[in-house]
Amino acid sequence: MASTIPKVKLGSQGLVVSAQGLGCMGMTGSYMTGSYGHPKPEPDMIKLIHHAVDSGVTFLDTSDVYGPHTNEILVGKVSNNSLISEHIRLTLFAHDIRNLRTGRPGFQFGENFEIGVQALKQGGLRDKVQIATKFGIQWIDGETDVRGDPAYVRSACEASLKRLDVDCIDLYYAHRIDTRVPIEVTSSLNLEIFAHSPTFSILETPLELNFVQNLIFFHFGEAVRDALTNCNEKMGELKKLVEEGKVKYIGLSEASGSTIRRAHAVHPITAVQNEWSLWTRDLEDDIVPTCRELGIGIVPYSPIGRGFLAVGPKLAENLIEGDFRKTMPRFQNADNNKTIFERVNSMAARKGCSAAQLALAWVHHQGSDVVPIPGTTKVENFNQNIVALSVKLSAEEMAELESFASGETVKGERHSNMQQTWTNSETPPLSSWKGN
Numbered sequence: 001m002a003s004t005i006p007k008v009k010l011g012s013q014g015l016v017v018s019a020q021g022l023g024c025m026g027m028t029g030s031y032m033t034g035s036y037g038h039p040k041p042e043p044d045m046i047k048l049i050h051h052a053v054d055s056g057v058t059f060l061d062t063s064d065v066y067g068p069h070t071n072e073i074l075v076g077k078v079s080n081n082s083l084i085s086e087h088i089r090l091t092l093f094a095h096d097i098r099n100l101r102t103g104r105p106g107f108q109f110g111e112n113f114e115i116g117v118q119a120l121k122q123g124g125l126r127d128k129v130q131i132a133t134k135f136g137i138q139w140i141d142g143e144t145d146v147r148g149d150p151a152y153v154r155s156a157c158e159a160s161l162k163r164l165d166v167d168c169i170d171l172y173y174a175h176r177i178d179t180r181v182p183i184e185v186t187s188s189l190n191l192e193i194f195a196h197s198p199t200f201s202i203l204e205t206p207l208e209l210n211f212v213q214n215l216i217f218f219h220f221g222e223a224v225r226d227a228l229t230n231c232n233e234k235m236g237e238l239k240k241l242v243e244e245g246k247v248k249y250i251g252l253s254e255a256s257g258s259t260i261r262r263a264h265a266v267h268p269i270t271a272v273q274n275e276w277s278l279w280t281r282d283l284e285d286d287i288v289p290t291c292r293e294l295g296i297g298i299v300p301y302s303p304i305g306r307g308f309l310a311v312g313p314k315l316a317e318n319l320i321e322g323d324f325r326k327t328m329p330r331f332q333n334a335d336n337n338k339t340i341f342e343r344v345n346s347m348a349a350r351k352g353c354s355a356a357q358l359a360l361a362w363v364h365h366q367g368s369d370v371v372p373i374p375g376t377t378k379v380e381n382f383n384q385n386i387v388a389l390s391v392k393l394s395a396e397e398m399a400e401l402e403s404f405a406s407g408e409t410v411k412g413e414r415h416s417n418m419q420q421t422w423t424n425s426e427t428p429p430l431s432s433w434k435g436n
Helices: 042-054 070-080 086-102 111-122 150-164 183-194 206-220 222-230 238-244 257-266 287-294 305-311 313-317 334-351 355-364 379-390 395-404
Strands: 007-010 015-018 021-023 059-061 130-135 137-140 143-146 169-174 247-253 271-275 297-301
Touching: 007 297, 015 130, 042 070, 042 379, 070 130, 070 150, 130 150, 150 169, 169 271, 247 257, 257 287, 271 287, 287 297, 305 313, 305 334, 305 355, 313 334, 334 355, 334 395, 355 379, 355 395
Parallel strands: 021 059, 059 130, 130 169, 169 247, 247 271, 271 297
Antiparallel strands: 007 015, 137 143
């Protein structure tokens, strides 16, 4: 299938992605079994991702908490073509055994196998896709936690690189903001792991590092210098980590406007990921203007209202046991919110498109700096979603759509009480950080 999806710049740091992405969470579920449906058959998901890339959707969104871990492994297998069939592997291995037995001159055991595997991996999608993954949410013994301390960020990055089977992550988000750790501290390690700027790569000796720390103190004050000093044990790795280029660009998810500003002052933020749809618009007052002022791209997740704007109340009625949408007040108010879907569906009929396409088109019309990542596990739904790019809306139609889901019309919060504390997150001041 020929590419039908244009490429766009996401943010102002140089990242180029498809104008619409693919959210992969539902393919393996989230951090609890059944939390967004049960994991789907891997061969079907592999076909779906290949179909998406063939269609021009090359921006793949995953996270270490999806599965957990299995979602990154799936994306890694597809992007690297490491799903080489066992038949092919055994065939290559058999050729090696045969050459070993016949004593072919100059032959080294494993030669055919390695050459064959590398050739097949070169046929993967890695050079065609932009992989975005995330760190920060832990699911341990039935409990969740959000972490952004330096040691955890580093270990999470290393683990994601292995699961994705890549040398470099294209876009690495703080999935949620650790409200116990100043964002400058989380971002300062991000500098170590992610920075592709050569600014610090020239620093080689402790004396040079100490000079820079004192220079920072002179210009920015004791709190900033002390935060760097408290992380001094990390500084020795800085040059190596920059040279490794383990991450190209960094992002935040569900951060407040002030947190975004503070992080951006440490190292440029490329993208902010937030829920944004017709019935979730709270980010428009602060986060969207902040991103546009700073040249940060916006990546809306759940742009079709977690499926509600596509299906309506029937979706809530048919959710399986364990699906976390059952805990969301907005889905618990599905009957009270059905008018929103009915109005969107009616307008879609007039426009000659589906309700999902209309809702997604509304998100696309928010600006060229907006790249939504609708998720799906079905090829037919994917095909329907990309049609949204061709749905045109006038200013009057945009206003009409927005009137369907005004703040008073939408019943119920978008998250449960626990998850609500993870949104629009603030962090403590840098001066409070003791490096513990």
